[in-house]
Amino acid sequence: xxxxxxxxxxxxxxxxxxxxxxxxxxxxxxxxxxxxxxxxxxxxxxxxxxxxxxxxxxxxxxxxxxxxxxxxxxxxxxxxxxxxxxxxxxxxxxxxxxxxxxxxxxxxxxxxxxxxxxxxxxxxxxxxxxxxxxxxxxxxxxxxxxxxxxxxxxxxxxxxxxxxxxxxxxxxxxxxxxxxxxxxxxxxxxxxxxxxxxxxxxxxxxxxxxxxxxxxxxxxxxxxxxxxxxxxxxxxxxxxxxxxxxxxxxxxxxxxxxxxxxxxxxxxxxxxxxxxxxxxxxxxxxxxxxxxxxxxxxxxxxxxxxxxxxxxxxxxxxxxxxxxxxxxxxxxxxxxxxxxxxxxxxxxxxxxxxxxxxxxxxxxxxxxxxxxxxxxxxxxxx
Numbered sequence: 374x375x376x377x378x379x380x381x382x383x384x385x386x387x388x389x390x391x392x393x394x395x396x397x398x399x400x401x402x403x404x405x406x407x408x409x410x411x412x413x414x415x416x417x418x419x420x421x422x423x424x425x426x427x428x429x430x431x432x433x434x435x436x437x438x439x440x441x442x443x444x445x446x447x448x449x450x451x452x453x454x455x456x457x458x459x460x461x462x463x464x465x466x467x468x469x470x471x472x473x474x475x476x477x478x479x480x481x482x483x484x485x486x487x488x489x490x491x492x493x494x495x496x497x498x499x500x501x502x503x504x505x506x507x508x509x510x511x512x513x514x515x516x517x518x519x520x521x522x523x524x525x526x527x528x529x530x531x532x533x534x535x536x537x538x539x540x541x542x543x544x545x546x547x548x549x550x551x552x553x554x555x556x557x558x559x560x561x562x563x564x565x566x567x568x569x570x571x572x573x574x575x576x577x578x579x580x581x582x583x584x585x586x587x588x589x590x591x592x593x594x595x596x597x598x599x600x601x602x603x604x605x606x607x608x609x610x611x612x613x614x615x616x617x618x619x620x621x622x623x624x625x626x627x628x629x630x631x632x633x634x635x636x637x638x639x640x641x642x643x644x645x646x647x648x649x650x651x652x653x654x655x656x657x658x659x660x661x662x663x664x665x666x667x668x669x670x671x672x673x674x675x676x677x678x679x680x681x682x683x684x685x686x687x688x689x690x691x692x693x694x695x696x697x698x699x700x701x702x703x704x705x706x707x708x709x710x711x712x713x714x715x716x717x718x719x720x721x722x723x724x725x726x727x728x729x730x731x732x733x734x735x736x737x738x739x740x741x742x743x744x745x746x747x748x749x750x751x752x753x754x755x
Contacts, residue, residue: 599620643696
């Protein structure tokens, strides 16, 4: 018999292999599960994804064979089993081994059941010498090399190590809202670290994300053009200042996330010339990006992303920023932001559009500051 937690974790990881995102799938799959099962499913899914490079190495280490040609279902079951046996403290050994074997059988890979059983029975908690830093830190080497080039070796490793830990939860409850016994004030006014259960009605928003809106220096009554607004966390934060917001995004389905916020919404492709006659004193360009600043909560990104995609995103971001600047009023402020750590999506975009013009840069680095990684450039028009 397979526990609901492990079946959900296996199904989610299988769909993640096909391109889905774990957090979205777990939200739906956990409905109806007991809290204990839901928690274990979340732990197995995100732990398996965070430590995937280590788990794949251990798979070969214990089997003494090349496991790259194993069917995806077999690899997933082995990763799950090894993760539970080596990284989780309270999992009975027989449950981790036996249910991994049953998952393979249920996935119609019965011929591999014996192999899975044999490999998992060899797994111990004895120390292992990792062959290189990409496996030790469980990140692709090209990402580590890029971070080392930007931030130095020590900081690059701190970033990667931070992404191997479950991220903290932060909420936004307003600049003047009181705290509570399970809330600890963060470094951004109105932002709180959750130290227990998330309070009902509090809006979950990473503290790195909350650091962007204050850069706009918003005043009541101002007009703000919020490009690429979905899912709307920064929009909601901006509305706290009493501004009038036009929130746009490329699809109406994305803008539905802003229902009830009380702002004007517009379907708009910001990579094309903007349709506005007037200009705006404040513009937020929260550009679509690779999301490498969020690998702690979206670890599957690091296994999918390729350098070519980062370059493609840089070109898209440059188009959006160029168009946004055309709508900025004289003396106005535009903030360009991403949740990426990659230079190609950040400084390189600013340099392409503005050259050597003075720009105030803002950065949050995981492992150095709390929360996700964010980059922002504050641009003031003449």
